[in-house]
Amino acid sequence: MAPMTPTELDRILAAHAGREGALLPILHDVQAAFGHVGEEAVRAIAAALNLSRAEVHGVVSFYHDFHETPAPRPVIKLCRAESCQARGGEALAATLAGETRVTIEPVYCLGLCSVGPNAMVGDGLHARLDAARLSALVESVA
Numbered sequence: 708m709a710p711m712t713p714t715e716l717d718r719i720l721a722a723h724a725g726r727e728g729a730l731l732p733i734l735h736d737v738q739a740a741f742g743h744v745g746e747e748a749v750r751a752i753a754a755a756l757n758l759s760r761a762e763v764h765g766v767v768s769f770y771h772d773f774h775e776t777p778a779p780r781p782v783i784k785l786c787r788a789e790s791c792q793a794r795g796g797e798a799l800a801a802t803l804a805g806e807t808r809v810t811i812e813p814v815y816c817l818g819l820c821s822v823g824p825n826a827m828v829g830d831g832l833h834a835r836l837d838a839a840r841l842s843a844l845v846e847s848v849a
């Protein structure tokens with residue numbers, strides 16, 4: 708990830724200036740650009756949107772998509788909702804016990820329930836996972 712620079716952060720804030728409901732789009736852009744939403748960004752976003760830092764921090768900490776520090780490892784979002792669980796998601800998750808090369812984050816439905824168990828890496832959805840396919844996915848991102 709690129710180091711956070713005021714120029715890039717300013718560009719993101721300017722792109723959303725004056726828009727209704729700009730907080731989440733800004734947070735997504737900051738997360739995508741820097742890999743996290745750090746204190747510097749929280750301070751700048753709060754000032755730009757006339758919010759308190761606590762309000763911005765509350766949103767950052769509420770959503771799993773945002774990280775306050777850079778993610779140390781690639782993130783695999785593994786669906787843990789009912790349909791994927793019914794299709795073997797629990798056993799699939801168990802195959803990752805002890806895996807330290809990636810961060811496994813639970814998500815609750817990726818909208819592809821009929822072809823689960825599913826996972827997401829970045830913007831990419833991975834369906835019909837079994838242990839071998841999940842292992843290959845881990846290898847591809849680790």
Ligand code: FES
Nearest residue numbers: 786788791817820
């Ligand atoms: S329950 Fe997993 S995608 Fe919907």
